[in-house]
Amino acid sequence: MFLISRNVPLFICPSEQNPKKKMKTQSIDLTIKILGNGGAINKGLPYNSFIINDSLLCELPPDIMLSLHRNKVHLSLIDTIYISHLHGDHIFGLPFLVLSAFFNSERTGDKSSFSLIGPNGLEELAHNLVISAFTKSHPCLSWMQKFCRFFETDASGTPNLTDGYETSLFKLDHMMETFGFLLADSSGKGASFAYIADTLWCESVLSVIEKKPRLVLIDLNGSLDDLKPVHLSMAELIEKGIPVAGNQSTFLGTHLREPFSSELPQIVCAEPGMTVVVPSDKKKSVAIGPPAKQFC
Ligand SMILES: [Zn+2]
Ligand SMILES: [Zn+2]
Numbered sequence: 583m584f585l586i587s588r589n590v591p592l593f594i595c596p597s598e599q600n601p602k603k604k605m606k607t608q609s610i611d612l613t614i615k616i617l618g619n620g621g622a623i624n625k626g627l628p629y630n631s632f633i634i635n636d637s638l639l640c641e642l643p644p645d646i647m648l649s650l651h652r653n654k655v656h657l658s659l660i661d662t663i664y665i666s667h668l669h670g671d672h673i674f675g676l677p678f679l680v681l682s683a684f685f686n687s688e689r690t691g692d693k694s695s696f697s698l699i700g701p702n703g704l705e706e707l708a709h710n711l712v713i714s715a716f717t718k719s720h721p722c723l724s725w726m727q728k729f730c731r732f733f734e735t736d737a738s739g740t741p742n743l744t745d746g747y748e749t750s751l752f753k754l755d756h757m758m759e760t761f762g763f764l765l766a767d768s769s770g771k772g773a774s775f776a777y778i779a780d781t782l783w784c785e786s787v788l789s790v791i792e793k794k795p796r797l798v799l800i801d802l803n804g805s806l807d808d809l810k811p812v813h814l815s816m817a818e819l820i821e822k823g824i825p826v827a828g829n830q831s832t833f834l835g836t837h838l839r840e841p842f843s844s845e846l847p848q849i850v851c852a853e854p855g856m857t858v859v860v861p862s863d864k865k866k867s868v869a870i871g872p873p874a875k876q877f878c
Contacts, residue, residue: 609746609767609769609771609862609863610635610744610745610746610747610862611859611860611861611862612634612635612744612747612765612774612775612797612859612860612862613634613635613636613857613858613859613860614632614633614634614775614797614799614857614858614859614860615632615633615634615636615653615655615855615856615857615858616632616834616836616852616853616854616855616856616857616858616873617631617632617633617646617649617650617652617653617655617854618630618631618632618643618645618649618854619835619836619837619838619841619851619852619853619854620671620837620838620839621671621780621801621803621813621837621838621839622669622670622671623839624838624839624840625839625840627838627840627841627854628643628645628648628649628652628854629641629643629644629645629646629649629671630643630671630672630836630837630838631643631646631649632799632836632852633653633655633660634743634744634765634775635744635745636655636659636660637659637660637661637662637744638660638661638662638663638664638743638744639655639660639662639663639664640663640664640666640777641664641665641666641672641673641779642663642665642672642673642674642675642676642679643671643672643673643674643675644670644671644674644675644678645675646675646678646679647675647678647679647682649854652854652855653854653855657679657682657683657686657692657694658686658692658694660694660696661695661696661697662696662697662698662699662741662743662744663679663696663697663698663699664699664700664743664763665698665699665700665701665704666700666701666754666760666761666762666777666779666780667700667701667756667758667759667760667761667779667780668700668701668703668704668707668758668759669757669758669780672779672780673700673704673707673708673711674711676708676711676712677711677712677714677715677716677722678715680708680712680722680725680726680730681715681716681720681722683696683725683729684721684722684725684726685722687725687729693729694729695729695730695731696729696730696731697730697731697733698730698731698732698733699733699735699739699741699743700732700733700734700735700761701734701735701736701758701759701760701761702734702736702759703734704732704734705732705734708726708730708732709723709726712726735751735761736751736753736759736761737751737752737753737761738751739751739761743763743765744765746767746768746769746862747765747766747767747768747774747775748765748766748767748768749763749764749765750763750764750766751763751764752764752786752789752790753786754778754779754780754781754784754786754787755781755782755783755784755786755787756779756780756781756782756812757812760779760780760781761779762776762777762778762779762781762786762790763776763777764776764777764790764793764795765795767862769862771862771864772793772794772796772864773790773793773794773795773796774795774796774797774860774862775795775796775797775798775799775860776790776791776793776795776797776798776799776800777798777799778790778798778799778800778801778814779801779837780801780803780812780813780837781801781813781814782804782811782812782813782814783814783818783822787814787823788822788823788826791823791826791827791831792826794826794827794828794830794831795831796830796831796832796860796864796868797831797832797834797858797860797868798827798831798832798833798834799834799836799852800814800819800833800834800835800836801813801814801836801837802814802815802816802819802835802836802837802838802842803837803838803839804818805839806818813837816835816842816844816849819833819835819849820846820849824846824848824849827848829847829848831848832848832849832850832858832868832870833848833849833850834850834851834852834858834870835849835850835851835852836852838851838852841853850870853873854873855872855873856870856871856872856873857870857871858870858871859871
């Protein structure tokens with residue numbers, strides 16, 4: 583593992599990243615819960631975020647606390663937070679998550695702590711965001727410094743994101759340094775899940791799809807008539823991705839402008855509250871559950 587952080591050694595082992603993780607190697611199903619499916623500009627959708635096996639939270643958009651509450655996800659279960667890149671729709675929820683965790687610890691004695699994994703500059707931005715939101719004198723700042731560990735990584739990093747799976751990161755083609763991740767079953771059953779965050783079509787998108795992950799959560803914010811393309815479009819996925827993956831991968835479109843419907847069974851619109859199970863047993867199919875009831 584090679585991760586970079588200001589307050590930890592350059593080389594760390596997964597148990598150091600998070601002592602709660604024990605690097606289990608037995609087969610474990612992956613359960614991906616969609617918390618939000620919207621891109622930076624969208625028609626009223628909760629912003630893109632999701633949680634894997636109740637403990638790995640991916641992305642911290644501005645409305646992350648609302649999405650966690652709506653989906654009945656408790657902060658105390660989360661131990662690892664993955665940030666693909668430092669655009670506001672992926673990180674600006676951090677001060678509110680820190681504030682909530684701080685108050686939980688004050689009121690209930692809850693001892694939540696988080697390992698935050700993301701690109702270079704993550705820790706400094708987190709620090710500045712908390713100060714901007716709540717001032718330097720707010721005790722949630724020192725709570726963050728004590729209970730949040732930041733691991734800044736490049737594409738060579740192999741953090742332990744979730745038990746039973748080996749993680750590899752890949753660089754995407756976006757306006758700033760952005761990494762997706764691939765989870766491969768530690769017992770050698772192949773690629774189970776890929777998260778392709780904000781990106782244009784590029785070599786690493788192709789090479790991830792060539793591995794035929796059973797489930798691919800993919801940025802589909804783009805459209806063929808975009809004046810300056812920034813994101814993937816459904817048309818590109820159909821033209822360049824589906825012929826490679828065949829029917830071996832299910833693509834869940836997220837980071838959207840608005841919900842879509844698809845005539846291809848392999849492409850599904852991610853919806854808030856949706857739960858997708860990728861069984862570790864390859865004989866069992868990927869199961870997509872209906873969105874859970876939302877409450878206001
Ligand atoms: Zn974004
Ligand atoms: Zn972005």
